[in-house]
Amino acid sequence: MxxxxxxxxxxxxxxxxxxxxxxxxxxxxxxxxxxxxxxxxxxxxxxxxxxxxxxxxxxxxxxxxxxQTDQGSGLTHExxxxxxxxxxxxxxxxxxxxxxxxxxxxxxxxxxxxxxxxxxxxxxxxxxxxxxxxxxxxxxxxQKELSACKLCLITTPHQELIAKVSAGLKAGVGMVQYRCKKGKDIDKFSEAEKLAVICKDYGALFIVNDRIDIALAVDADGIHIGQEDLPLDIARKLIGPEKLIGVSCHSLEEAQKADKNGSDYIGFGPIFRTTSKPEVAPLGLECLKQISNSINQPCFAIGGINHLNRSKLLSTGVSRIAVIDAIMKAEDPFQASKQLLEI
Incomplete structure (x- = not known):
């Protein structure tokens, strides 16, 4: 020195x-x-x-x-x-x-x-x-908010999109996944931007389906990808280590792979037959139970879930659900969300 x-x-x-x-x-x-x-x-x-x-x-x-002679010693500020x-x-x-x-x-x-x-x-x-x-x-x-989340609302194009989502959030929806496959990017960005603000106001997570560029543009909490989208490791490099990545899985092997490769949560289904994909055979409760016992991260059951069959999931060990029609097509999305959360 x-x-x-x-x-x-x-x-x-x-x-x-x-x-x-x-x-x-x-x-x-x-x-x-x-x-x-x-x-x-x-x-x-x-x-x-x-x-x-x-x-x-x-x-x-x-x-x-x-x-002893320091005149600033002990001074604090409100x-x-x-x-x-x-x-x-x-x-x-x-x-x-x-x-x-x-x-x-x-x-x-x-x-x-x-x-x-x-x-x-x-x-x-x-x-x-x-x-x-x-x-x-x-x-x-x-991660803490994700762990506490029990109900994820996946959006579908709707003239009253903002009102529907707002009602769900008011009822206690913990995560919103913006999903829009058609239309202009500028319109998707505008909708995502509005939804991101609303979710932040309610303290809910906001996830963008597929589109990493839009997720980054609106500072979403993360993205959700499917089996045919960008590989998980590439998505992580683009979105960053602190954002959430969810992965759609349709088998035990896919769920275990996503878990091993660093996803933050998975969406597993369809559990029941759905109106959006009626040609896809439901995976059923027993398969969902296997997933619950095989992975460490949060798992959201998805596919044909509503307030009438929601209670059937309790035996599987999976307490989190993701829905589309049950809220988006409900006459009263607030009450529909409440019913799903109370079961």
Missing amino acids: AVIPTPEKHVAQLIDANLDRAREGLRVIEDWCRYGLQRKDLIIIIKDYRHQLGRLHQKTYKQARSA AQNDRISPLQIVSANCARVQEALRVIEEFARNIDPELTKAASKIRYEIYDLEINIQEATSGKKR
């Missing part, structure tokens, strides 16, 4: 305080990544930042420390009480680290070039790190 000129005492105190502040903030962020996100890759990066600053926290700075969520706490501590490092850059520039260089490099990298942590935290939140 290079020998640095002896700085004025007040400057040394200032550098010492901000090194402490930066390292403390980094520790808060690191612990969230460790215990909240369980992201080893992020932990390694942040730990390295802490050790870099610790190595450059020279004895000269520590010896200038004087907590805004600290507004930090409720982990994301708010992480963002506040990222800002704390950035501010502390900026102060170090300004005051150490002419006395400790090595520290200045490290502070500048880490400060700029924290901007990207914060975004990565925000995305990872959002992904964690999506």
